[in-house]
Amino acid sequence: MPSWFILVPFACILILNLAPKTWMSRFAFWLAAALACAQLILAAGNQAILQGVVDPLAKFFNFSLAIDGLSRLMLISIAIVVFAALLAGRYTIATAAKRFNFTNLVLIALIGMNAVVMSTDIFSLYVFVETSAISLFILIAANKDKSALEGAFKYFILSAIATVFILFSIALFVLLSGGTSFSLIRAALAGQGGAFLARLAMLLFLCGIFIKSGLVPFHGWLPDAYSSAATPVSILLAGIVTKVTGAYVLMRLVTQVFVLDARTQNLLMFVGALSIIVGAYGALGQREFKRMLAYSSISQVGYIVLALGCGTPLAFAGAAFHLFNHAIFKSLLFVNACCIEKETGTLDIEKMSGLSQRMPVTAASSLVASLSTAGLPPLAGFWSKFIIILALMQAGKNTYAITALLASALTLGYFLILQRKVFFSKPGEGVSGVKEAGTGLVLLELSLTLVTIGVGIAFPWVYNYLILPIL
Amino acid sequence: MNLNLILLIALLLAAFWTVLTIRLVRSVVGLALTSAILSVIMFRLGSPLAAVFELSVCSGLISVIFVTTISFTSRVSKERLTVRRRERFVKFWYLPVILIAAGLALMHLSRPPVFKFPVASVTQDAQSVLWNLRHLDLLGQVVVLLAGAFGVVILFKEKKDER
Amino acid sequence: MSVEPLQLFWYFGIFIILISICGAYCILATFNLIRALIGFEILVKAATLLIILAGYLTGNQALAQALVITLIVIEVVMMVVSGGIVLWLYRYNQTIDTRKLSNLKG
Numbered sequence: 001m002p003s004w005f006i007l008v009p010f011a012c013i014l015i016l017n018l019a020p021k022t023w024m025s026r027f028a029f030w031l032a033a034a035l036a037c038a039q040l041i042l043a044a045g046n047q048a049i050l051q052g053v054v055d056p057l058a059k060f061f062n063f064s065l066a067i068d069g070l071s072r073l074m075l076i077s078i079a080i081v082v083f084a085a086l087l088a089g090r091y092t093i094a095t096a097a098k099r100f101n102f103t104n105l106v107l108i109a110l111i112g113m114n115a116v117v118m119s120t121d122i123f124s125l126y127v128f129v130e131t132s133a134i135s136l137f138i139l140i141a142a143n144k145d146k147s148a149l150e151g152a153f154k155y156f157i158l159s160a161i162a163t164v165f166i167l168f169s170i171a172l173f174v175l176l177s178g179g180t181s182f183s184l185i186r187a188a189l190a191g192q193g194g195a196f197l198a199r200l201a202m203l204l205f206l207c208g209i210f211i212k213s214g215l216v217p218f219h220g221w222l223p224d225a226y227s228s229a230a231t232p233v234s235i236l237l238a239g240i241v242t243k244v245t246g247a248y249v250l251m252r253l254v255t256q257v258f259v260l261d262a263r264t265q266n267l268l269m270f271v272g273a274l275s276i277i278v279g280a281y282g283a284l285g286q287r288e289f290k291r292m293l294a295y296s297s298i299s300q301v302g303y304i305v306l307a308l309g310c311g312t313p314l315a316f317a318g319a320a321f322h323l324f325n326h327a328i329f330k331s332l333l334f335v336n337a338c339c340i341e342k343e344t345g346t347l348d349i350e351k352m353s354g355l356s357q358r359m360p361v362t363a364a365s366s367l368v369a370s371l372s373t374a375g376l377p378p379l380a381g382f383w384s385k386f387i388i389i390l391a392l393m394q395a396g397k398n399t400y401a402i403t404a405l406l407a408s409a410l411t412l413g414y415f416l417i418l419q420r421k422v423f424f425s426k427p428g429e430g431v432s433g434v435k436e437a438g439t440g441l442v443l444l445e446l447s448l449t450l451v452t453i454g455v456g457i458a459f460p461w462v463y464n465y466l467i468l469p470i471l
Numbered sequence: 472m473n474l475n476l477i478l479l480i481a482l483l484l485a486a487f488w489t490v491l492t493i494r495l496v497r498s499v500v501g502l503a504l505t506s507a508i509l510s511v512i513m514f515r516l517g518s519p520l521a522a523v524f525e526l527s528v529c530s531g532l533i534s535v536i537f538v539t540t541i542s543f544t545s546r547v548s549k550e551r552l553t554v555r556r557r558e559r560f561v562k563f564w565y566l567p568v569i570l571i572a573a574g575l576a577l578m579h580l581s582r583p584p585v586f587k588f589p590v591a592s593v594t595q596d597a598q599s600v601l602w603n604l605r606h607l608d609l610l611g612q613v614v615v616l617l618a619g620a621f622g623v624v625i626l627f628k629e630k631k632d633e634r
Numbered sequence: 635m636s637v638e639p640l641q642l643f644w645y646f647g648i649f650i651i652l653i654s655i656c657g658a659y660c661i662l663a664t665f666n667l668i669r670a671l672i673g674f675e676i677l678v679k680a681a682t683l684l685i686i687l688a689g690y691l692t693g694n695q696a697l698a699q700a701l702v703i704t705l706i707v708i709e710v711v712m713m714v715v716s717g718g719i720v721l722w723l724y725r726y727n728q729t730i731d732t733r734k735l736s737n738l739k740g
Binding site for chain 3: 123180
Binding site: 475476479482487489495502506512517518528533539541543570608611615625 | 645646649652653655656657659660666668669671672673675676679682683686687689690695698699700701702703704706707708709710711713714715717718719720721722724
């Protein structure tokens with residue numbers, strides 16, 4: 001069953017490219033969207049199907065894949081964000097040829113991310129992390145304007161440095177354990193947890209992943225890449241790719257493979273707290289909508305890493321849930337950016353005002369997403385932040401808990417300022433001809449908003465169904 | 472052992488030359504040379520398949536890619552080159568200092584830590600490992616090549632109406 | 635090999651560290667984008683050597699070779715994509731000097 005999540009999109013790409021171009025251009029979007037929906041339904045559905053069904057392909061292919069609770073949550077998040085990105089791309093990208101390329105590259109990123117969340121081998125994990133990253137470089141640069149190319153190159157060179165760190169650490173793991181699968185490495189590290197080489201290998205890997213997830217002080221590439229990419233690509237990049245290739249890998253490895261001793265925990269908590277603070281301050285002074293969202297992303301990933309560093313099962317559940325929520329509300333915010341950009345032609349905050357009268361749905365969904373980011377009840381974001389802060393206090397790390405709480409207040413502050421300026425002030429001259437975005441985008445915004453509110457209200461059910469299987 | 476040492480020193484010197492030489496094309500030639508020496512070292516370490524791959528791909532294909540990219544981007548004039556070289560060396564003066572300091576510190580370590588390396592009980596040949604055990608990596612390679620193909624189509628095609 | 639594995643590891647290890655420093659220096663100390671890519675290539679070569687060394691020392695050369703082959707394929711695709719990006723940057727700015735490319739600020 002796990003290999004279907006990789007092989008079916010792969011088969012789709014082959015079909016899309018080998019069949020005559022004229023049919024396929026119109027068909028491509030629907031096929032990809034159907035794939036994303038199918039993944040969502042399968043992953044959110046009966047757990048027995050995922051693990052119980054005998055895989056007819058298992059005789060031919062020897063894939064080292066496994067789906068557990070965390071993978072399942074990630075598969076759901078990936079499906080939602082990919083669907084959102086595809087839909088946004090359909091209504092935003094101008095020519096059919098570019099849409100076709102976009103769909104194909106998004107499918108490649110989908111294959112990469114699915115394989116990352118299901119992999120049980122550290123080198124295969126790395127290969128598919130690179131696959132997703134390469135498809136993202138191409139997607140960012142496909143825009144071919146000056147800032148997009150620079151953003152893509154910055155992302156590339158920093159990602160390349162992270163790659164080298166990860167490769168060095170994989171080589172050291174092979175040296176220590178004689179293999180690359182998670183179980184072998186776990187056994188080897190548990191045996192010699194304090195040895196110099198083991199520590200060095202873990203540290204190098206952590207540094208590589210910090211760069212890839214955009215944590216402070218390696219976050220230099222993130223605002224540039226997020227803001228200079230075309231907005232559908234930003235949805236994909238911000239919503240899921242940075243989270244899967246960064247935060248998820250960290251979660252998987254730190255808890256299940258590496259030795260989580262006090263030093264590692266302190267490092268993770270410090271880096272997490274630093275990212276929360278720097279992200280929150282960085283977002284305050286931004287003029288451009290997407291750059292502000294980028295700094296806010298840095299802050300939210302800081303929460304995930306802070307919770308991870310805490311080490312208790314409750315904190316881990318909080319981190320995973322926050323990852324899921326972040327995928328949803330960040331994609332919603334970027335879809336709003338997409339609508340605004342499409343209708344007003346600019347993303348400069350100073351130039352926009354009073355859009356709520358012209359674009360009511362966008363304004364409402366943006367408000368819901370902002371409040372969810374800041375952690376207001378009864379929205380989804382409140383629950384995940386609450387669990388994280390509760391777990392931190394239970395573990396006795398009160399300073400970190402208070403920092404997280406204060407940063408939450410700061411987040412609420414800057415988002416409310418943003419909302420007021422862009423949506424809820426008096427309409428200025430620049431927005432006279434603006435109307436609401438097209439039906440498809442409005443429906444997308446509405447559905448994401450409903451998911452945010454729904455997950456928040458139905459939290460006990462969500463907790464039992466999605467979060468507990470992780471532990 | 473002596474041969475390995477000579478090869479390693481040659482590798483290091485080739486890397487130095489690649490980094491320090493002024494003209495880009497010479498740098499690429501240095502990179503190809505580094506790949507060739509690395510492939511000889513890999514052969515001596517019992518990895519013939521990887522050595523051949525490295526030689527043909529890195530010394531060959533990647534150098535071609537670099538030379539193509541360089542030929543499309545123009546060359547800088549000689550005078551600006553020499554100024555930049557001086558600037559470049561002066562700017563990072565602390566790097567060799569750190570290097571020497573690290574070397575001295577290492578020499579003063581009482582003795583390097585000792586480990587036991589796990590030795591594989593079953594010896595297999597590379598072909599069987601690659602084709603039978605690591606299917607996921609193979610799929611990954613195919614997907615990466617697919618992504619590269621898209622990249623080439625999107626990034627290298629220049630349409631008149633796109634500029 | 636007449637030398638025991640641990641000593642071999644430290645000999646190779648020192649050279650690998652030196653080569654990595656070369657590559658890192660190349661990336662940091664250059665204003666030319668293509669030279670940054672060459673520096674990255676040198677770093678990857680150091681990592682390749684470390685993987686092969688790890689395979690040799692644990693007797694697992696087959697696994698190491700499989701890893702290196704996959705790695706080289708990925709490296710080629712990365713170089714192609716980044717070469718494309720550099721080409722377009724040159725076409726827009728007529729220069730690949732990082733001091734002159736500063737479109738993104740803040």
